[in-house]
Amino acid sequence: GQQVMQIPQYQHVQEGEDFTTYCNSSTTLSNIQWYKQRPGGHPVFLIQLVKSGEVKKQKRLTFQFGEAKKNSSLHITATQTTDVGTYFCAGNAGNNRKLIWGLGTSLAVNP
Amino acid sequence: EADIYQTPRYLVIGTGKKITLECSQTMGHDKMYWYQQDPGMELHLIHYSYGVNSTEKGDLSSESTVSRIRTEHFPLTLESARPSHTSQYLCASSDEGTGANTGELFFGEGSRLTVL
Numbered sequence: 001g002q003q004v005m006q007i008p009q010y011q012h013v014q015e016g017e018d019f020t021t022y023c024n025s026s027t028t029l030s031n032i033q034w035y036k037q038r039p040g041g042h043p044v045f046l047i048q049l050v051k052s053g054e055v056k057k058q059k060r061l062t063f064q065f066g067e068a069k070k071n072s073s074l075h076i077t078a079t080q081t082t083d084v085g086t087y088f089c090a091g092n093a094g095n096n097r098k099l100i101w102g103l104g105t106s107l108a109v110n111p
Numbered sequence: 112e113a114d115i116y117q118t119p120r121y122l123v124i125g126t127g128k129k130i131t132l133e134c135s136q137t138m139g140h141d142k143m144y145w146y147q148q149d150p151g152m153e154l155h156l157i158h159y160s161y162g163v164n165s166t167e168k169g170d171l172s173s174e175s176t177v178s179r180i181r182t183e184h185f186p187l188t189l190e191s192a193r194p195s196h197t198s199q200y201l202c203a204s205s206d207e208g209t210g211a212n213t214g215e216l217f218f219g220e221g222s223r224l225t226v227l
Contacts, residue, residue: 030212033213033215033216041220042219042221043154043201043216045215045217048212050209086151092211092212092213094211096211097211097213098159098170098213099156099213099216101153101154101156102153103152104152106151
């Protein structure tokens with residue numbers, strides 16, 4: 001079946017270090033969405049990418065959609081303790097109107 | 112801030128009890144979803160609805176049932192709760208999106224269910 005893998009599963013960084021999580025799909029995606037879930041909270045939408053090779057930035061966060069639309073990345077520059085949480089990617093494949101979710105990457109930031 | 116609400120936020124009940132988790136949204140979204148999530152784990156879609164009187168089972172088999180009599184309301188019911196049902200249940204809604212793409216999901220704060 002259609003799968004979306006996310007790596008790494010966990011990441012510990014020192015405050016100020018950079019962080020990247022990768023999302024890899026077994027099939028071509030028509031879009032990719034990224035969500036952040038704080039500990040004890042609910043997922044909150046961050047961004048959606050739809051174009052091949054698209055890059056979008058939100059302050060210290062950079063999102064990229066691969067040329068083949070099978071992978072995506074989220075890069076955080078100079079992490080802060082407020083970045084702590086689990087980052088999920090999700091996308092639609094073909095005519096499947098249900099989102100396929102990655103397993104998430106949990107980020108811990110040491111002050 | 113998203114206008115989607117879930118009650119109760121926390122519920123501790125005994126085995127065999129019937130429970131209903133409420134979810135309401137005021138955004139006029141046709142699409143609504145129920146996800147099940149254990150702490151620190153992935154999201155599992157258990158039910159979804161694309162409009163009034165339309166409900167479908169998700170990717171994870173669940174003994175719960177849902178109904179969609181009104182656009183804004185998407186309750187989830189467990190007829191006889193068991194300890195294996197202990198989990199967090201997240202309700203979400205989305206707009207139409209574009210083409211086959213799902214629109215942005217707005218999540219409620221979740222209902223944490225513990226069955227003793």
